[in-house]
Amino acid sequence: MSLVAWDDIASARTRISPHAHRTPILTSSSLDHLCDAQIHFKCENFQKTGSFKFRGAFNAVTCLDPEARARGVYASSSGNFGQALALAASIHGIPAHVVMPENSNPLKVAATKGYGARIIPCPPTHRGRTEVATRIGEETGAALVHSHDDLRVIAGQGTAAAELIEEASDLDLLLAPVGGGGLSSGTLIAARHLSPKTKVIGCEPAGADDAYRSLQEGRRITQFTPSTIADGLRTPLGENTFAILKDGIDDIVIVEEHEILDAMRIVWERMKIVIEPSSAVAVAPLVGGKIDAAGKRVGVILSGGNVDFSVFFDDLDSRIAA
Amino acid sequence: MSLVAWDDIASARTRISPHAHRTPILTSSSLDHLCDAQIHFKCENFQKTGSFKFRGAFNAVTCLDPEARARGVYASSSGNFGQALALAASIHGIPAHVVMPENSNPLKVAATKGYGARIIPCPPTHRGRTEVATRIGEETGAALVHSHDDLRVIAGQGTAAAELIEEASDLDLLLAPVGGGGLSSGTLIAARHLSPKTKVIGCEPAGADDAYRSLQEGRRITQFTPSTIADGLRTPLGENTFAILKDGIDDIVIVEEHEILDAMRIVWERMKIVIEPSSAVAVAPLVGGKIDAAGKRVGVILSGGNVDFSVFFDDLDSRIAA
Numbered sequence: 001m002s003l004v005a006w007d008d009i010a011s012a013r014t015r016i017s018p019h020a021h022r023t024p025i026l027t028s029s030s031l032d033h034l035c036d037a038q039i040h041f042k043c044e045n046f047q048k049t050g051s052f053k054f055r056g057a058f059n060a061v062t063c064l065d066p067e068a069r070a071r072g073v074y075a076s077s078s079g080n081f082g083q084a085l086a087l088a089a090s091i092h093g094i095p096a097h098v099v100m101p102e103n104s105n106p107l108k109v110a111a112t113k114g115y116g117a118r119i120i121p122c123p124p125t126h127r128g129r130t131e132v133a134t135r136i137g138e139e140t141g142a143a144l145v146h147s148h149d150d151l152r153v154i155a156g157q158g159t160a161a162a163e164l165i166e167e168a169s170d171l172d173l174l175l176a177p178v179g180g181g182g183l184s185s186g187t188l189i190a191a192r193h194l195s196p197k198t199k200v201i202g203c204e205p206a207g208a209d210d211a212y213r214s215l216q217e218g219r220r221i222t223q224f225t226p227s228t229i230a231d232g233l234r235t236p237l238g239e240n241t242f243a244i245l246k247d248g249i250d251d252i253v254i255v256e257e258h259e260i261l262d263a264m265r266i267v268w269e270r271m272k273i274v275i276e277p278s279s280a281v282a283v284a285p286l287v288g289g290k291i292d293a294a295g296k297r298v299g300v301i302l303s304g305g306n307v308d309f310s311v312f313f314d315d316l317d318s319r320i321a322a
Numbered sequence: 323m324s325l326v327a328w329d330d331i332a333s334a335r336t337r338i339s340p341h342a343h344r345t346p347i348l349t350s351s352s353l354d355h356l357c358d359a360q361i362h363f364k365c366e367n368f369q370k371t372g373s374f375k376f377r378g379a380f381n382a383v384t385c386l387d388p389e390a391r392a393r394g395v396y397a398s399s400s401g402n403f404g405q406a407l408a409l410a411a412s413i414h415g416i417p418a419h420v421v422m423p424e425n426s427n428p429l430k431v432a433a434t435k436g437y438g439a440r441i442i443p444c445p446p447t448h449r450g451r452t453e454v455a456t457r458i459g460e461e462t463g464a465a466l467v468h469s470h471d472d473l474r475v476i477a478g479q480g481t482a483a484a485e486l487i488e489e490a491s492d493l494d495l496l497l498a499p500v501g502g503g504g505l506s507s508g509t510l511i512a513a514r515h516l517s518p519k520t521k522v523i524g525c526e527p528a529g530a531d532d533a534y535r536s537l538q539e540g541r542r543i544t545q546f547t548p549s550t551i552a553d554g555l556r557t558p559l560g561e562n563t564f565a566i567l568k569d570g571i572d573d574i575v576i577v578e579e580h581e582i583l584d585a586m587r588i589v590w591e592r593m594k595i596v597i598e599p600s601s602a603v604a605v606a607p608l609v610g611g612k613i614d615a616a617g618k619r620v621g622v623i624l625s626g627g628n629v630d631f632s633v634f635f636d637d638l639d640s641r642i643a644a
Contacts, residue, residue, distance in 0.1 A: 107591070274591075274596060
């Protein structure tokens with residue numbers, strides 16, 4: 001018996017469809033040429049709050065029974081899930097408390113606040129986050145919505161792959177980045193039901209390759225110091241996502257930091273869309289040749305587009321002032 | 323009698339439609355909220371070669387009689403038109419010679435070369451460009467396709483506004499950036515035919531406000547030293563575009579450099595699409611409040627998305643190496 005079934009994803013679609021965007025699927029002759037493949041990009045960077053996280057957050061909040069929901073929700077998040085939960089809570093008219101590491105991307109902190117959440121800073125460690133989050137739960141009586149291990153969240157994240165597979169059928173490969181494993185787990189469950197022959201491949205930065213090592217060693221690795229620009233992928237797998245991925249993902253591919261940057265730059269320059277480093281992790285194996293996609297139909301989930309452009313605009317500002 | 327008529331735009335559509343993208347029209351609740359308006363963005367950043375220029379270039383090359391066309395085409399261009407002409411020539415299987423100022427955006431030079439054109443560098447002055455271009459024409463026997471004053475080019479550029487107005491009807495305002503005036507002239511002619519009540523507003527950087535001053539003074543100003551980040555808008559109006567704009571544009575609005583940057587950043591961050599500074603010039607009056615769009619239906623032509631991201635990625639590269 002699986003933790004999350006196709007029916008859970010189908011129900012999640014019904015719940016979220018009035019509020020989430022059905023994001024576009026883009027193709028690029030330039031990228032296709034470069035990778036000698038037919039690539040279909042599911043653009044969750046265009047999703048509400050700028051990432052796929054809104055799907056899972058909204059599904060989870062909607063699933064709460066009304067009495068519990070009225071007391072609010074809380075979560076620990078490096079950024080994108082915080083924004084998503086904040087908006088989901090705001091749509092339901094309930095409070096959201098988001099515990100964010102002190103080294104979070106300032107753009108994501110500001111945006112989470114902008115959607116109406118209360119931000120609680122915490123030390124940037126797994127333990128620090130857990131301790132502060134536990135305290136917030138006790139103090140507020142709010143319901144925990146775990147950013148990637150909540151089964152309702154996983155079901156919600158699977159709706160992106162479901163939409164992708166419906167529109168771009170007969171995919172040989174389906175690539176998604178792996179952080180806490182919510183997106184990749186949902187993607188795997190959706191693909192197994194809708195397109196059993198599609199190989200589902202998780203993509204992970206070398207600087208946070210806990211999922212790769214966890215699956216290799218057959219036990220969940222949670223103690224590591226992530227070092228990657230892909231700020232959405234620094235968290236370890238959860239117990240549920242580890243169980244789901246262990247059970248069925250076809251492969252996990254590791255990419256280096258320079259490959260992530262190359263892929264991000266190519267997507268910005270050729271496709272004219274803004275994707276964040278975590279999204280580029282799922283493009284990098286194709287651009288860098290780590291996956292041989294020659295002649296194949298490939299789906300890629302571009303997970304989000306929340307980039308901090310400070311450096312770029314500070315430079316332009318100073319050049320204009322000069 | 324007008325220089326370019328609606329029929330010319332309609333014919334251009336027939337010519338270019340098998341080869342040009344019908345680009346999407348995007349909306350953004352975030353931008354709408356910020357500007358208190360309903361804004362429809364015509365995304366020519368997604369056009370082939372990354373800008374609207376492909377429309378005019380392809381129309382002009384296709385209009386040439388086959389014998390003349392076989393001898394090739396040439397143009398002077400700071401970048402986007404060069405790329406467009408190169409691809410248009412390549413589709414027709416003929417040579418393209420592009421005269422580019424020495425200070426052109428390196429990304430645009432490389433891309434123009436990438437589409438198969440021969441690049442001829444020239445001094446970054448109006449006179450230097452003209453002299454080198456004249457020489458190339460004499461040496462090669464190729465046909466000149468002027469980047470913005472060729473009437474076939476102007477007709478081609480009008481097809482973007484035609485598509486926008488068809489999809490987003492009843493626009494109160496229609497904004498386009500003004501450089502050489504090809505896009506704004508084509509936009510004006512299309513709007514006058516399809517939606518006579520729509521006010522057409524040209525948007526120009528303060529550092530290259532020759533169109534504004536030309537229309538104020540009733541004579542075409544060609545001698546000035548442009549100083550703006552909007553590298554596509556540094557050229558003076560042509561004789562034809564001056565005549566067309568003088569005859570009917572409702573207004574020209576001037577924006578400062580910091581307003582251009584603010585608008586560009588907001589579009590990147592909120593809409594997750596890459597637009598170049600020249601495109602941001604047509605967003606800046608809305609974001610900066612220079613145009614009161616409250617409660618109005620507004621069309622904006624996002625002219626292109628060819629941005630040189632070197633600074634951003636150099637910084638990231640060095641941070642990763644550290």
